[in-house]
Amino acid sequence: MRHTWRWFGPVDRVTVRDAAQAGAAGIVSALHHIPTGAVWPAPEIARRHEEIRAGGLVWDVVESVPVSEEIKTRTGDWRAHVANWAETLRRLADSGIRTVCYNFMPVLDWTRTDLRWETRHGARAMRFDLPDFVAFDLHILQRPGGAADYPAALADEAARRFAAFTPDRIADLGRNIGAGLPGSADGYTLDQLRERLATYDGIDADRLRRHLTDFLSEVVPVAERVGVNLCAHPDDPPWPLLGLPRILSTEADYRAMLDAVPARANGVTFCTGSLGARGDNDLPAMAARLADRIHFVHLRNVTREAATTPCSFYEDEHLEGGTDMVAVIAALLAEETRRRAAGRADADIPMRPDHGQEILDDLTRGAQPGYPAIGRLKGLAELRGIERALSWRGAAA
Template identity: 75%
Template sequence: MRHTWRWFGPVDKVTVRDAAQAGAEGIVSALHHVPTGAAWTLDEIRKRQDEIRVGGLSWDVVESVPVSEDIKTQTGEWRSHIANWQETLRRLSTCGIRTVCYNFMPVLDWTRTDLHWETRHGAKAMRFDLADFAAFDIHILTRPDAGADYPEWLAEDAAKRFIEMPGEKITALGRNIGAGLPGSADGYTLDQLLEKLRSYKNVDRIRLQQNLVDFLSQVTPVAEEVGINICAHGDDPPWPLLGLPRILSTEADYAHMLTQVDSRANGVTLCTGSLGARPDNDLPIIAKRFAERIHFVHLRNVTRDTDTLPCSFFEDEHLEGGTDMVAVIAALLTEEKRRRVEGREDHRIPMRPDHGQEILGDLTRGAQPGYPAIGRLKGLAELRGIERALLHSHYGMA
């Protein structure tokens, strides 16, 4: 695999040189300052490439070109936003970039209730606490009829949790849950979040699935034409939130998307952490089933408090948690070998160590939540070790 590292641009407290020293071969980045729905300019793309080259690496993967809420709901400026998405693909291709990740999560990107939860050994990790989230939804956001979306026992736990919740935690929940895309300056106040939720009043799961297919039907031909692989990141967490539908949460969801727009250019960002938060997702099986259409990989692990759905979970160390990382990497290396035999130029699948716990110097660095330097370095080293062992001639995967 090609080992990459997410970098949020010059504002990132973890530098490109840090990534190179950690063992990364390429960078995953985006133009977070460009408004969602606008086309990226050649000048801005090349400027970011130059910023990365100064650090000694190349810009390998875009994560992400945001998909606007207008596109997801097919309202407002959605047609012009799709046209701008197509034009952005053309310009990225002109600059030599061949992989573009995106997601189709309505309103919220990945959602956590705690960005600095303390683990058993004092590291800090991101956590999704189901009772805290329900307390936010029912008692802080006060979404109409929110209580009906939770079982009685959970609604009762949420009420008790809210009564005992200090003011600073209430503020932190609103900030953490209402955050925008990682790296962006966007975010929602409670009133803005409620307004966004109302915009999905007539968008159920079936409608959102069809809107994704409509979007892909228009952008995939452009991706094919310019030699770019686009790849959808899964829902995180992989179940409905705040009354919003989720459509990329399971193996069946991905199978539907790939079947409806059956082109190799239309593919998967395999995120073992996002899908791994569901006990019914078997990540090694999913990696094998969709191997030919996997264009980008996020390797991380989560530990679930229970095997119920939904559940609380936290971001564990990369080789811990519920996902068999050795089996996943073995499936990906098998696919890479098949691609080499086939003669595919994209035989090396870009992978990055996703998220990571804050350890050692990370605890005072103040980096982007989920993206510490040393925690990701540790994860990348562990993942590279698995890959190197599996590729040893004794095991026959080289």
């Protein structure tokens, strides 16, 4: 696999040179300062390439070109936004980009209740606490009809939690849950979040899935023509939130998307952390069965705190948690071997060590939550070790 590293641009407190020293060969980045729905200007794309080259690496993957809420709901200026999204693909392809990641999660991107939760050995990690999230939904956001979405026992526990919340905890939950895309300045106040949720009235999972298919039917042919692979990131966490449908949480969800628009350019970002939050997702089997359409890989691990879906979970060390990372990497390496034999230009699948725990000097650096320097370096080293061992064993056989 091609080892990459997410970089949020010049504001990132982890530099491109840091990424190179950690062992990355390429960078995953985006133009977070461009408004969602607008075309990315060619000079800004060129500037990002130059910034990355100045640090000694190259820009391999865009993560992400945001899909606007107007596109997801097919309201407002959605037609112009689709056209702008397609034009951005053309400009990225002209600059040499061949892989573009995006997501189709309504309103909220990845959602956590805690961005720097203290682990057993003093590291800091991101966490999703289910009762705290329900307390936010029912008692802070006060979403109409929200109580019907939860079992009585969970709602009761959420009420007990809320009764013990301090003003600081209430404010933290609002900030953490209402945060926008990683690296962006977007986010929602409680009133803005309520307004956004209202735009999804009448949009269930089937309708949202149709909107995704319609979007892909327009942009995938453009991606094919310019030689770009598109890859949809899974829902994170992989279940409905705040009454919103989520449609990329399971293998069946992905199969429906891939079958609806069967071009190879329509593919998957295989994120083991997002998908791994569901105990019924068999990640090694999914990696093997979806392999031909996996264009980008995020490798991280989570520990689920219950066997149910949904559940509380936290982001564990890369080789801990519930995912058999050795089996997942073996499936991906087998796919790369098949691609090389077939002469595919995309035989080397870009991978990045996703997220990471803040350890050692990370604890005072103040980097983007989930994207520390040393925690990701450690994860990348462990993942590279697995890959090297499996590759050596395969060559020896």
